[in-house]
Amino acid sequence: xxxxxxxxxxxxxxxxxxxxxxxxxxxxxxxxxxxxxxxxxxxxxxxxxxxxxxxxxxxxxxxxxxxxxxxxxxxxxxxxxxxxxxxxxxxxxxxxxxxxxxxxxxxxxxx
Amino acid sequence: xxxxxxxxxxxxxxxxxxxxxxxxxxxxxxxxxxxxxxxxxxxxxxxxxxxxxxxxxxxxxxxxxxxxxxxxxxxxxxxxxxxxxxxxxxxxxxxxxxxxxxxxxxxxxxxxxxx
Numbered sequence: 001x002x003x004x005x006x007x008x009x010x011x012x013x014x015x016x017x018x019x020x021x022x023x024x025x026x027x028x029x030x031x032x033x034x035x036x037x038x039x040x041x042x043x044x045x046x047x048x049x050x051x052x053x054x055x056x057x058x059x060x061x062x063x064x065x066x067x068x069x070x071x072x073x074x075x076x077x078x079x080x081x082x083x084x085x086x087x088x089x090x091x092x093x094x095x096x097x098x099x100x101x102x103x104x105x106x107x108x109x110x111x
Numbered sequence: 112x113x114x115x116x117x118x119x120x121x122x123x124x125x126x127x128x129x130x131x132x133x134x135x136x137x138x139x140x141x142x143x144x145x146x147x148x149x150x151x152x153x154x155x156x157x158x159x160x161x162x163x164x165x166x167x168x169x170x171x172x173x174x175x176x177x178x179x180x181x182x183x184x185x186x187x188x189x190x191x192x193x194x195x196x197x198x199x200x201x202x203x204x205x206x207x208x209x210x211x212x213x214x215x216x217x218x219x220x221x222x223x224x225x226x
Contacts, residue, residue: 006154033213040120042201042218043155058213090154092214099145100214102154 002027006091006103012111013078013085021076021106023091029101031094032074036060036087037105043090049074078108086110113138115204117217125225130174130189132220134202137183143205144185145214146176148198155201161185172196197224 004025013019025032031050035043045058049068063082068074078085088107092100118133136142143162147155159170166178176187185202199221203214 004154035216040218043214043216045213048213088152092155099157099160100155102147102156104154105152107152 004091004093004101004103006089006106008106009104011106011108013108015110016080018077018079019108021078021089021091021108023074023076023103024072025074025091025093025101026072027093027095027101028071029093029095030071032068033092033094033100034058034064034066034074034076035090035092037090038087046076046089113142113204113215115202115215115217117200117202117220119220120218121221121223123223123225124192126194127191130187130192130196130222132187132200132202132222134176134185134187134217135183136185136202136204138204144176144178145203145205146170146174146185146187147201147203149201149219150198158187158200192222192224194224194226197222 007022033048034046037043044060046064047066049055052071055068065077086109088105090105091103094100114137116135145160146158148158149155158174159168161168161178169175174189199219201219202217205214
């Protein structure tokens, strides 16, 4: 079955550590996106990539980094520079049709 | 710039009652509009989408939405609420005819359904 896989589902990070969230898709989509979700704030765009080896900052990119070395993969690194990383992170991909497909999310908690 | 406003962060209905979740958008070009549903600790699932075809769009689970350009609205309705409809709902807008452009989301509306 085609879809988007995010891992892990739950992630705990100590302050000062970098952590990487995985996002893999087998839908053959060119565009991939990372969103952050906080209660009452909806989804905010962190980074997006429309093609391999290219990506752009979204609205809240500070403290995050990404790479797009393969079409199928778009990992997100939450660095120690992100002051409030505890949130629910969602990865999405878009094909040539119009809607986005989402993964099941990763809940990151700083301990 | 495009934006989405969802009126009411929380809506409560009784089982069997009409569900109405409000969404207004702002866009300088013809928009593509979407409604997504999210259950706790899960990703978003597409309910329905408007892509400049019929203005009344039918989706999954008995939901539908009507695109009204004059009112810049895309409200979500369901004639009879079911307990399983309790979830968070997001309205989103995407610029038409531009592949790869990110969705812009509203802040969401939590729907509660009581028996």
